[in-house]
Amino acid sequence: MEVKITACTEPPQKSLLDLAPLALLVAFPVLFSPTFASLSHKWSQWTEGLSHGFLLIAIFAYLLYKALPFNSNSTARERVLTGIMLAGASCCWAIFALLDINLLAELTLIACLALAIGHVFGLRSAWRHRFLLALPIFSITLWEHLNGPLVNLSGLMVGEMVRLINIPAVIDGSSIFIPYGHIVIADGCSGLRYFIIALAMGYLISYLNGYTERGYVAILAVAAVLALISNWLRIFILILVGYFTEMESSLMQEHDMFGWLLFAAICFPAMYFAPVTKPQNTHLDSPIARPKLHHYGVAAILLSAGPLIYWLLPTPNVQPTLNPILPFQPLNYAPDQLRAEHGDNLGSTHYYQVSAGAVLTVSVSQRTSKGQKLVPYLGDLYNKEAWSVAPAITTHQLPVSSSAFVLRAKGSQIRIAQLQWFMVGGLTTASKAKAKLLQIPALLANDNEFVLITLRQRCQQQECSNALAQLTPIAHTLNELLQAQ
Incomplete structure (x- = not known):
């Protein structure tokens, strides 16, 4: 495959001031160090x-350098708005x-x-280079949220x-039982690495060839499909190897x-045959209008507003951790038949015997330092290797903002x-995503506790309707007691 840099003609000569956007780029890890440390x-x-x-950020910096200098067309009104x-x-x-x-x-x-970029050079210049400025999106944690759906x-x-090849196997969600062992399609088997890298390579090919939006969508769709297929083939081949070698290989x-070699064998030929187009010249034939030095200075000051707030705000006050006072019998641990959680990464966990066969778990954590999550990393709230989950079918009203599920032990009834x-x-929700968003009003209210x-x-019974009906009034009462504390 032949690819050509989008700026196919010789760009105007770069001056020292023209490289100032690279200085802004270098300033980002310094100003926003907490996020860059995590990344x-x-x-x-x-x-x-x-x-x-x-590697991707290095490629982005190089492409940004090649695209300079930008033509400045920013007006005073645009600079105020941006x-x-x-x-x-x-x-x-x-x-x-x-x-x-x-x-x-x-x-x-x-x-x-x-x-x-829009503030210094104008919104039209930022829009003209929108595909380049969006490239770092393939290096952030956005894609990690696809791990669960990709596993499923x-x-x-x-x-x-x-099933198509008719080998003796029992398939239970992400678990495959063969006569010689149990193969789990775990989080590491989601193919997320192949998926992100395939998308990033497809995006780079689209940028270097100067594709239109339609071309980007087509290339990214093909890249996603090929990445998924390579991962499915990898897992399928491993199952065959495990079956025919009795798990001894x-x-x-x-x-x-093996996974990377298979990924390369599938994706590299597709990259070679990607259509090559004649890129448009992003540099204007007319003289380049350059911004003044103080425009960069103002942009740097405005960028510093957030880091200044971050470092000036005081550390949260540590309060005594909530020890729930509830009218239930305390337990040292959950009974074995109800131990479905996988470890919640919380500060303290309390177990209570609510009624015959019903167990309550109250896990409490507190935000004690700046830059710490109020809602901690929860991961999987049940052991996926041992349990499968299905939404519960209920005919009665559930407590406000609660979720109902049925957990089934794999290979068992x-x-x-x-x-x-x-x-x-003080607000309740059944959604992890909403719980994370509720951290913002909790921070403003200086409430640093999560339950x-x-x-x-x-x-x-198999449908669990009776058990859910028994838990519902308990949940109503419990919600009122906890909110009162």
Whole structure:
């Protein structure tokens, strides 16, 4: 495949001032160090989904250098508008960074870079280089939120492939039982690394060839499909190897290199045959209008608004951790038949015997330092290797903002009915995403406590309707008691 840099003609000679956008780029890790420290840690994990981060940012810096100098067409009115937006975005970053809401902080930084370019050079220049300015999106944690859906999709597709070849296997969600062992399509088998890197390579090919929006969509769609197929084939081949070698092959333990070789064999030919177009010249034939030095200075000051707020705000006051006073019998641990959680990463967990067969778990954590999450990392609230989950079918009214699920032990008929909800800043929700957003009003109200409430009961019937009906009034009472405390 032949690719050509979008700026195919010789750009105007660069002066020292023309390289000032690169100085702004270098200032970002200094000004917004909390977010970049978190990203750097992920970029340095070579077996994780964002291990390409340093390389991608280096490519972005090089392409930004090649695209300079930008033509300045900013008016005074535009500078006022973009200046307000830039300062506002920087302040939003401070809130997200204080609560360690990484994704929103990272997206805000990409917006800050685009607004800084728009402030100095004008919105038309920022729009002209929109594809370049969006490239860093492939190096942030946005894609990690696809890990769960990709695992489920891999389990579904690989399960169908196993059924087609009729080998003796029992397929239970993301678990595949063969006569010689249990193969789990775990989080590391989602194919997220292949997915992100394929998208990033497709995006770079589109940029270098000067594709239109339609071309970007087509290339990214093809890249996504090829990445998914390569991961499904990888898992399917491993299952076949495990079956025919009775799980004795070394490939069952070390298959990282095998995955990358298969990914290259599928994706590299597609890259070679990607259509090549004649890129448009992004540099104007007319003389370049250059911004003044003080325009860069104003942009740097506006960018500093958020970091200034972050470092000047005091550290949260540490309060005594809530020890719930509830009219239930305390337990030292959950009974074995109800132990479905996988470890909640919370400060303290309390168990109570609510009624015959019903167990309450109240987990409490507190935000004690600047840049710490109020809602801690929760991960999976049940052990995916041992349990599968399905939404519960209920005919009665559930407690406000609570979720109802049925957990089933894999390879067994044991079922557990569950009601669960979160309390953040006195507000309740059943959604992890909403709980994270509730951190913002909780921060403004200086409320630094988070509570996770889980009610579980062993089901006597397959549909678990009776168990859920018994838990519902308990949940109503419990919600009132906790809010009163």
